[in-house]
Amino acid sequence: MGPQLPPGIRLDHGRSSSTTPNKKGRSLVATRPFPAGSHIATFSSPLLALPDGATMRTTCNYCLRVGASSSSATSSSSQQQQGQQGQQGQQAQQLKACTGCKAVVYCDATCQRAHWRGVHKAECAMFARVRKSVGKDWLPTPVRAVAQVMLRLRAGDKEVREAFESGSGLEGNVEAFRKEEEVWADFELQASAAVVYAGLLQGDEVLAKAREVLCKIQTNAFNRLDEDTGMAGIYLDAGLAMVNHSCVPNAFIGFDKRTAILRAERDIREGEEITISYIDNTLPRSARHEALRLYHFQCDCARCKNDLDCYEVCQESPALSLNSFSLQPNLGKLRNPPIDRSKVSKQQVEAIYKTWQSLPKPEGDDEKDHLKVGRARWELCKPLVEAGMWAVEPLPTTILNVALRWQTSYKMVVYALPLLCFLATECEPFKLVAPFMPWRIKGIMSIVKLLAVTGEFTASGSLATRCTHEGLVGTLALADQVSMCEALLRLAVHHGSTGASEDREVLQQARSMLDDVESLQGREKESTLLRAWAMDPEDPEASAFFEKEVLSPIRKLASLAPEILEAMLGNKSLTKK
Template identity: 70%
Template sequence: MPPQLPAGVRIHNDPASPKRRSLHATQPFSPGSVIATFTDPLLALPDGATMRTTCNYCLRTSSSLSSMPSPDLKACTACKAAVYCGPACQRAHWKATHRAECKMFARVREQAGKDWLPTPVRAVAQVLLALYGGKGASGEGDVKRAFFGGHGEDDGGLEGNVEGFKKDEEVWKDLELQATAAVVYAGVLQGEEVLVKAREILCKIQTNAFNRLDADTGMTGIFLDVRLAMVNHSCVPNAFIGFDKRTAVLRAERPIKEGEEITISYIDNTLPKAARHEALRLYHFLCDCFRCKDDLDVYEVCQSSPVIPLNSVSLQPDLAKLRDPLVDRSRVSKAEIEAIYKKWQVLAKPDGGDEKDHLKLAQERWKLCQPLVEAKMWAIEPLPTTIQQLATSWQTSYKMVVYALPLLCFLSIECDPYKFVAPFMPWRIKNMVAIVKLLAVTGEFTASGALATRCTHEGLVGTLATADQVSICEALLRLVVHHGSSSASEDWDVLKQAKSMLEDVESLEGREQESNLLRAWAKDPQDPEGAAFFENQVLRPIQTLAGFAVETLEAMLDGKSLVKK
């Protein structure tokens, strides 16, 4: 029998369609609502390099960033490779897969001198061990059905695109090496038949598994659920997936009608058309959604989005601006944008962490993006990524941390709302949390008087000196809490962190009036006093800070020093 589907979705079979199978909604869903939850994946494992800092069963990430297990994670006493957050996870993982793979890591240590495997190799090895690990191996029936179930309408088998992978000689060579390694380390019966199966398994994993990578929370690894793998791609999806440990949550990004096909984006769908199609190359299909057919950019997609009204409670509440963005399309054509993106991609990245090398790359990329700057097309890639990467670099720089703040404010107002129209989308939530963290730093500088000695920008210094930075933090955290529950689960690390920071802010003495106004605004954004306080004490300072971003970037491009000697 195929795996049981959650109540919110059903399988639609159409042998005549290139998609063949798809998931459709069994009821209407509003933006941000949960469509279905998937809690019993066929494969769920951390990346090889992080398997020593991540529970290998529940996938809870350790606070440690080192390659050694954190004190709160205990290693398997036999192989010393897999680590767990507690006995319950260790027992569950032993029953699910580790009983078969535990001995494998002894071979890995002996033959490769490592205590971990590359993620695709370990994933294929787990499947091979379920198939050949002996009579009654855990999950054997599910694995056979998923990977070799044939192509019947209800067999639950995965698509593999093996012939498509073979056409790319370089990719196929890598897949052959990984599949061979999996066979060797798994210690299963070697032979051409097993190698053929291993390559087919790897192709199906590459085609159907989801990447759990989230650099902001330290989450890594892959997640493969046969039912979830049936969700098809669109560059204008109506749904998105969030991961919480061993669970995948499918949520509505836009309103979804009963019977409507549910789609997600397999890639970064904010890229130019050619870059999107290149990113989809290994999925072996050509997207023909309306965004691709009409070559629509992020502004054009945003203009017709049904979720624009949700931004009335956000850092970009100007709905008219979202519907009619102030861009000058005469300045740069879509063909020129494609050319800019290609040139941007090939710029050499620095090998190490030298700050001067990273600054030089940022200057080159900013210069390349000048046609987009002149057209005020701030949300068109690669311009927002250029700004984001520089802001990320400055966030961790002792000298430049102050200047990261206007860049993040600018991204939250001029870029993110057009790229990710729904205000509950994870990237928008995470950028607001990043602003709060920076305000905590600049607040300390302002209180100690150190800001004026660190920053040459008088407008930035003056704005931070007069702004109620604590109220800005509280308002942003209330926005995060308001939208965050529609972004992922209540256990999402970003949301939990925001709630903790909000409790800290609320505990500060002497802020009863400000907090009461912000509580009233959070409860009812139309509350006259609360809305006026948010407009004057939160939104305007953030807009002012964002207004310093471009001149800061221009100064960087011209090589001017932004730090006082």
């Protein structure tokens, strides 16, 4: 007897997989074909779904909608999170605190009642103990998760008992965790804290059960990362936990509030095992294996077995042709990337990444410190730059970190645009081949927002006073930035509708912005051509317009990124004649 599964998939109890190549293990198998980008299954009744401890005051603790706490007691960490959300946070729905513990917040009475019936009735008193003991209104996420499970076990919750007690329930790897001395010591502390704060008797049997619960959560739960808001947390569904890992997966998971949606990353055949990546599968092999260490298996997928980098995976990807409707429609370039492997070996890449990870991280908002770290990372990545291997980590993350920093800088915001264009055309299509992958859509929307900013500078005549790079100023001055925005929004809507929930915030935002652009007067011809291009990318007149007015300036902006990075991170002048 296994977990209940949605239609379209079944549980296979004796299937070999990339995670368990030499033994029979459980897996999820497709019972019908699924085209790339299609919806496979929805999981909306999780055993655990909770936000990170520090964001309990800015997230509905039942539906996980991001909002704004109505309490003045919002923690400093929550305030920082709200600040990072910018305008979105300012418009967020007010959340109401639980009248009992005043520690958790909800959208409305409906969410509050549902959470009370599900678990909060048992945990409400727990937060009074937390406040009395440590003077806080929140708990570390793993501690709260274990406490919730222990309280529900005590209450006789059938679903929780089946998952955490029965022999056919979730795998825990308890003995393997016990061999990890530092990890096990942390687990003992967290399990003990959960038992104490939950008000349970602290006998050996109870503590042992709490440790086992924590092991099962660590092994089976997902980090419920929201690509749009950056909010994270724990999500555990017994059925979804059966999906195995591969570093070349055929599916991926997206989260929409309290729901997890499993989608096809490429075409999946009937009877084929469904796999996802538990980690960032674009990292070098040793880094991937380290990230998988606490899952206690050795991945033996093709990427690991043959030590394939992202370029090699892209070349063989069945989803490669989908990029004909993207910001990198040159399929020949994706199949034959202009890189020079003689410049850097895979062993060197491993060493670069290991050293990159060991570099100190910037502290706080000190601009000089961020610049110092950025320069150290850039210098370390020089062999990758010389090889033209821009999509190989840690180079893309180095560029992204600089771009994100510049986005929020009054002086540098204009320079962030070429970097984001470069990432969208020269990095992401090789790393994340399918154009509907959430991070690629987010990248497109980031470019749209920066084009809106630079468009205002261009219209007001202040662009040249804010930017000393004449090539960048000239490109933006000649570009039809409104048409560029409209085309990018059409890409975001098309691929967002394929690879995400209809309720996903970035998709709703793209549609709203597209409506605004289409309503502008005097742009009927441009909108008609872009609408025709979106319907048929091979339409001669429409595709020629897209190439000239959208793709050409995007490529030009992207081409400026390497020299801008070298100038800024090489401590040179940004002025370019």
